[in-house]
Amino acid sequence: MRADAMKNYEHILAVANEVVTQHGTDASLRDIARRAGVGLGTLYRHFPTREALLEALLRTGFDELTATARELETASSSDDALVSWLRDVVTFTGSYQGVVAAMITAIEDTESALHASCVTLRMAGARLLARTQAEGLARTDINGDDLISLTTALAWLGDQPSSAPRAEHHFSIIVSAILTNRASG
Incomplete structure (x- = not known):
C-alpha cells in the first residue's frame, strides 16, 4: 500500500474507532468519512463493507x-x-x-x-x-x-x-x- 493510502487507512480507522465507540457499530459510515475528511468512496475503497x-x-x-x-x-x-x-x-x-x-x-x-x-x-x-x-x-x-x-x-x-x-x-x-x-x- 502506498504511504499516502496507508496514512488515509490509519486515519479513517482512528476516526472510525472514535465514532463507533461513541455511537456503536451502527454508526453512520458517511459520518465517519466526513469526520475523517475523506470521501465516502475513499472509505469504501479501504473498507468495502x-x-x-x-x-x-x-x-x-x-x-x-x-x-x-x-x-x-x-x-x-x-x-x-x-x-x-x-x-x-x-x-x-x-x-x-x-x-x-x-x-x-x-x-x-x-x-x-x-x-x-x-x-x-x-x-x-x-x-x-x-x-x-x-x-x-x-x-x-x-x-x-x-x-x-x-x-x-x-x-x-x-x-x-x-x-x-x-x-x-x-x-x-x-x-x-x-x-x-x-x-x-
Whole structure:
C-alpha cells in the first residue's frame, strides 16, 4: 500500500474507532468519512463493507486477547487464568455497543469478514477452558461455544443501562456457573 493510502487507512480507522465507540457499530459510515475528511468512496475503497471496517477495528483487540490467552495457558492457576481472560473479553467486547450481535452472527457465517477473528477468539477461550476442565476446576458439560456465548451475554448485559450497575455481580454469577470451586458473590 502506498504511504499516502496507508496514512488515509490509519486515519479513517482512528476516526472510525472514535465514532463507533461513541455511537456503536451502527454508526453512520458517511459520518465517519466526513469526520475523517475523506470521501465516502475513499472509505469504501479501504473498507468495502461495514463489517470489513468493524473487523479492522476489532482485529487488534482480538489478536491481543488471543495472545493473552496463549500466555495464560501456562499460568499456574488455570481457573484464575480463565477468569482473567473472560474479564478481558467482556471488557473489550463491551467497549463497542452492538459488537456482540456482530460477533455472534460472524461465528456462524464463514463469509463474514469477522468470522476468522471471532473463531480464533473462541478457540483461545476453549483452550483455557479445556485446561481448567482437565484440572477438575470447571464444569465439563460446557465447551468453547458455550463460553463465548456466556462471555458475549455478559458484554451485552453490561451494555444495557439498567444492567450496567450489576455487571460485576453478573460476572460473578457466570464465573461460579463455569467453575466448580467458586461461589458467586
